[in-house]
Amino acid sequence: MARSTTSMKKKSYTRYSDAYRQEALALADRIGVAAAARELGIHASQLYQWRSKAQFQQDTSEREQSLAEENARLKRQLAEVNEELAITKKAAVYFAKSLK
Template sequence: MAKQATPMKKTRARHSDAYREEALALADRVGVTAAARDLGLQPSQLYQWRAKVQQKQNASEREQALAEENARLKRQLAEISEELAITKKAVYFAKNLK
């Protein structure tokens, strides 16, 4: 019995973040298909990388907006707390004037 030839398994290439950034920059300059052809990648891979970068940017924009809102609410809370303290003192002194 003859052994059948087994196809070689392809190992997935791991690309560094710097490589991905440069590949996306190249894709922006010359187009995705041309960049993929030059780099030996599939165009879909570049589109996936681009989508992940955009998702991270959107997340950081949301975090920034939440941080700004949090700071605004903290300022508002401090102002209202100060007004409440002043009102309590005014009520105390008004009771003592009688």
């Protein structure tokens, strides 16, 4: 559980590693946010912020995946329409020649 401290003027900030945050969130899921915060010596609001940020990142990943799936579907659909258009053009040329 690594943490590093950086100082800016009068305030001191502690930065927690991603692994520490994940472990803290797992602990909060097991024993509750308030108990986990007391055990880790941090504010419960910090755990809630970490949880909402993790949820947002997960939602973003799901959104990106659904957009990628839709993009692939639309590309397939466009290829099919282009193929149908090419066939229609060839047929139009063929029938135009046979009419002359």
